[in-house]
């Protein structure tokens with residue numbers, strides 16, 4: 394039986410990150426729908442599962458590979474956005490961002506230093522702020 398399946402899968406795409414994500418989504422929706430009981434969501438689950446199977450048994454490996462790459466790029470964009478936001482928020486606790494009044498250059502100054510004179514590194518304008 395296992396050999397038959399291996400033989401069947403020769404030249405077919407198989408499973409990838411995108412399929413795993415789709416499967417995970419299908420299971421999540423399925424579990425949620427145990428409580429929500431919305432008939433349309435069952436259709437969505439079936440659709441997702443069908444799509445995963447179609448991709449898995451597909452012989453158009455190039456196309457499936459591109460889809461997976463698209464998914465990974467999208468995922469990377471989302472996660473890096475949140476990583477950047479988190480870093481920015483942590484930075485705001487220790488640094489204050491001032492904008493130069495003449496050239497609008499953003500300047501990062503450590504907090505809690507009292508009244509300070511800031512010299513813009515770009516246009517050399519001096520201005521006083523409380524940090």
Ligand SMILES: [Zn+2]
Nearest residue numbers: 493496513516
């Ligand atoms: Zn400036």
